[in-house]
Amino acid sequence: MQALNQSIGEERFYLYKNNSDGKGNSYGYHENYLLSRDIPFEKIAQVLLPFFVTRQIFAGAGKVGAENKTDPVEFQISQRADFFECIQDLNTMVKRPIINTRDEPHGDPNRFRRLHVIVGDANMAEISTYLKVGTTAIMMEMIEAGVEFQKIELADPVSAIKAVSRDLTMKAPLKLAAGGSMPALEIQRAYLQSAHDFYASRNLSPVTKDVLVRWETVLDKLEQDPMQLGRELDWVAKRQMILAYRDRKGCQWSDPRIALLDLQYHDMRPDKGLYFTLENSNRIDRLLRDEEIHWAEHEAPADTRAYFRGACLKQFPEHVYGMSWTSVLFDQGADSIKRIPLMDPSRGTQALTQELLEGVSTIEQLLKKIQ
Numbered sequence: 570m571q572a573l574n575q576s577i578g579e580e581r582f583y584l585y586k587n588n589s590d591g592k593g594n595s596y597g598y599h600e601n602y603l604l605s606r607d608i609p610f611e612k613i614a615q616v617l618l619p620f621f622v623t624r625q626i627f628a629g630a631g632k633v634g635a636e637n638k639t640d641p642v643e644f645q646i647s648q649r650a651d652f653f654e655c656i657q658d659l660n661t662m663v664k665r666p667i668i669n670t671r672d673e674p675h676g677d678p679n680r681f682r683r684l685h686v687i688v689g690d691a692n693m694a695e696i697s698t699y700l701k702v703g704t705t706a707i708m709m710e711m712i713e714a715g716v717e718f719q720k721i722e723l724a725d726p727v728s729a730i731k732a733v734s735r736d737l738t739m740k741a742p743l744k745l746a747a748g749g750s751m752p753a754l755e756i757q758r759a760y761l762q763s764a765h766d767f768y769a770s771r772n773l774s775p776v777t778k779d780v781l782v783r784w785e786t787v788l789d790k791l792e793q794d795p796m797q798l799g800r801e802l803d804w805v806a807k808r809q810m811i812l813a814y815r816d817r818k819g820c821q822w823s824d825p826r827i828a829l830l831d832l833q834y835h836d837m838r839p840d841k842g843l844y845f846t847l848e849n850s851n852r853i854d855r856l857l858r859d860e861e862i863h864w865a866e867h868e869a870p871a872d873t874r875a876y877f878r879g880a881c882l883k884q885f886p887e888h889v890y891g892m893s894w895t896s897v898l899f900d901q902g903a904d905s906i907k908r909i910p911l912m913d914p915s916r917g918t919q920a921l922t923q924e925l926l927e928g929v930s931t932i933e934q935l936l937k938k939i940q
């Protein structure tokens with residue numbers, strides 16, 4: 570955005586990290602998770618459907634009003650909830666499903682499955698993002714391990730995802746297919762308890778432990794009073810800002826200025842975005858420093874094949890013809906292209922390839938060592 574505006578000599582283009590334009594159009598935020606091909610997709614969908622419907626209570630970005638011909642509301646938890654129209658499908662732009670069936674693993678398709686998740690909001694708050702991705706990664710590990718979860722089947726997931734978004738108490742009952750009901754908070758607690766049981770007999774990483782602790786703490790605060798989470802969750806932080814503005818101005822939720830505040834929260838200009846106002850005034854918690862983010866823009870993770878891709882690009886930039894998730898292409902001259910396959914995401918790590926890359930100054934030397 571900055572480069573584009575500089576190139577034309579005026580500030581004409583603006584960037585917003587949100588999910589809808591307030592005029593009925595939605596655009597996605599996607600997550601991707603790697604799973605074993607051995608896990609039946611039906612099992613994955615059955616376990617994750619109620620989890621995704623209710624995950625928004627800590628992962629929602631907040632939204633003023635309603636769209637897509639859904640029931641009117643002053644404020645809701647999720648930007649995306651209004652736009653889901655079916656349970657399971659391949660589409661992402663129309664007939665949006667809660668469970669997306671796109672499966673491009675960017676690896677050996679006989680070994681790996683890619684779970685393509687389109688049901689989340691684009692968060693500004695780091696803790697919302699951390700919990701959203703962290704809890705889902707825990708779910709994936711448990712599914713791969715064959716955990717038997719408490720059987721929770723919603724009677725109408727498409728209606729439920731909209732109902733959860735509109736329930737700021739998170740305690741309204743959601744009808745179950747077998748009869749009875751459970752509120753969103755109770756459903757999330759059931760998944761959290763399964764995670765506690767799973768890790769009770771296993772070694773867990775510091776990050777996994779931290780996610781579990783934060784998950785439980787956030788659910789406790791949501792039950793007591795969601796407004797306690799204004800320093801952590803997007804939808805709460807946004808709602809608090811809007812409520813404070815309404816109190817000062819004496820305006821209604823239908824006031825156009827309220828819709829503008831919603832949009833301005835997601836403005837990516839550091840001097841204009843309302844999220845950055847919170848950040849700059851130390852009114853929202855962060856997990857990372859700017860220096861760490863800048864470092865990660867230039868240094869590939871050491872524990873995946875990204876390390877080898879990044880190292881090749883740094884060491885032989887003039888010889889890299891192309892690059893993808895699954896390969897590096899070297900230009901050897903004389904119209905000769907050599908492809909190095911990277912079909913396993915767990916290979917190509919620093920531990921496996923650093924010695925291979927050391928002591929070579931040409932791609933011929935590297936290719937010879939690989940062979």
